[in-house]
Amino acid sequence: QVQLVESGGGVVQPGRSLRLSCAASGFTFSHYAIHWVRQAPGKGLEWVAVISYDGSSKWSADSVKGRFTVSRDDSKNTLYLQMNSLRAEDTAVYYCARDGAPYSRRYMDVWGKGTTVTVSS
């Protein structure tokens, strides 16, 4: 079945880096854009970034621009989120989510269970 599994979360000090991974299975990974969405403790959902189906285009939220980079390795069916210069306000559960429309970017139809990132000294 279609599945996304995030990993790489943990506790990290402010200013340090962390790389999250999102392993996909059950669908043709290279046909779909993939999003990162996060949720701070007790807060709502916040869109973080998206990478197009072919990796040629990437967009991110102003709150992470210049610090977070999304990438993909279609040979491994895996999406990455490189997070640099982490701040306390980056503490959240990070979800990856598949875009529902092949070769397009419209909505998020399949979500992983999330991985928790805690930024604290």
Added chain:
Amino acid sequence: QSALTQPASVSGSPGQSITISCTGTSSDVGGYNYVSWYQQHPGKAPKLMIYDVTERPSGVSDRFSASKSGNTASLTISGLQAEDEADYYCTSYRSSTWVFGGGTKLTVL
């Protein structure tokens, strides 16, 4: 990036209908037909309920419907059931990015 505006909470009794609004601007909700709605139970990942303003994914109950007028989108849940109690989020495309609403907690009385 300002969030879309949703009511913090709504409530209804079993069998009743409720509507959750999602207000944005002409740069997001009003400018594109890429509004989607998500249901999230505590400790769980969000679940897609509505996409492209009015479309319902297979497997989602037809008790869930949605619409849009101008800069405001709406989600209606009819025949409320206890299992509908959850947080609901709208999101809209906005110039190559996405913006979420602040979320609405639905309580089934």
